[in-house]
Amino acid sequence: MLGPWVEKYRPQSLDDVVGQKHIVNRLKQYVEEESMPNLMFTGPAGVGKTTSALALVKSILGEYWRQNFLELNASDARGIETVRTDIKNFCRLKPVGAPFRIIFLDEVDNMTKDAQHALRREMEMYTKTASFILSCNYSSKIIDPIQSRCAIFRFTPIKAEEIADRLKFIAETEGCEYEDTAITTIVNFAEGDMRKSVNMLQSAASTGSITEDHVFEVVSKAKPQEIKKMVNTALMGDFMKSRDILREVMILQGTSGEDMVNQIYQDVSGRVMSGQMDGDVYMNLIGAIAETDFRIREGANPRIQLEALLAKFL
Known part of the structure; x- marks a missing residue:
């Protein structure tokens, strides 16, 4: 099979899911019981929320999973009409060869508040025939009535x-x-x-x-040793040399301003954690790094902002 390795090697069963053992073990209990409450998967991108949901659906619904499963991405279909038509029509039908039907809504934190309130109503009405799995990056953006109707699973970055x-x-x-x-x-x-x-x-x-x-x-990121050399040079007071390293990394290697700020932050954080930098110095630098990050994200010239940051390192 050609194509993205992400799809080619996507785990098909709960046993194959990488990491998240504390969550996978609880999901396996639902498979054994052949019943589950409404679920909410929350956590950063790329940690297995969608994969775990699909593996759970296939395990519970068995061979008829396609007929009893509806997947919607709330980024595309996030209005109240989607809830009133697609979800309601799906929930009205009886499950075929399975204990119940499952609706998987991805990126629910992008749904409008009105759509979320409509969704809460559907979750109340069809408890006997359907269960919901909601996935989001930020659970704080989901209204409380929906959160209280779900068992919440918090996915962590994979080790x-x-x-x-x-x-x-x-x-x-x-x-x-x-x-x-x-x-x-x-x-x-x-x-x-x-x-x-x-x-x-x-x-x-x-x-x-x-x-x-x-x-x-x-x-397209700088090598850590180059970032370390640049920061060392600035801390020792040689601004011109550290500026030359910065320009070389950004122009020749094509590293973006946001990536440079992140890598400088990681380097400085590593120093203070290993005892190579005084806490007071770190506190001053972290404020300057945060200000530079904000300015670059707001559209300021990355090279000018990063050179100004190196000047503060002196």
Whole structure:
């Protein structure tokens, strides 16, 4: 099968889901009981919310899962009409060869408040024939009446070693040679996001073997040692030299301003955690980093803002 590795290697059963063991074990209980309450999956992107929902649906509904399952992405269909027509019409029908029907709503935090109130009404009316699985990044954007009707599962970023094991498995299955340092670099950049890490792996593999240099080429980020050198130079008082490193990284390697701010933040945070930087110095720098991040996101010139940030490091 050609196409994205994210879909090719998407787990099909709860046993195959990477990480989230505390959640998977509770979901398996619902499969054994052949019943489940309304569920809400909340957490950052790429940590297995949709995958877990689909695996649960297939396990509970069995061979007739397609006839008894409705999936809607609330980013596309997020108005009150969707709730009143699509969801209501689906809930009215009796389940076919399954204990009940399941509606999966992805990205519910993008639904309008009116649509959420309408959804709450449908959840009340069809408790005997249908269960809902709601997925969102921010549960705070969901109205309280919906939250109180759901069992809430909070997904956490996937652990580094679990992502690394999965990436090695995919690379070996695809017959790709890889360096351990390349896998480590992908894991560091993914920050707990499995989907992002698999996409990086596939991009790096497109050039042949998966090496650390190939990974840096596809993610368009600066090497940590270059960021460290730039910060060291600024802290030692040599502004011109640190500015030259900044320009080289941004122009020659094409690193974006937002990525540079994030990498500087990670470098400085690592220093204070390992005892290489005084807490008071860190407090002053973190304020300057936050201000630079805000200005770049608001549309200011990234190079000017980053040079101003390096000046504050002096």
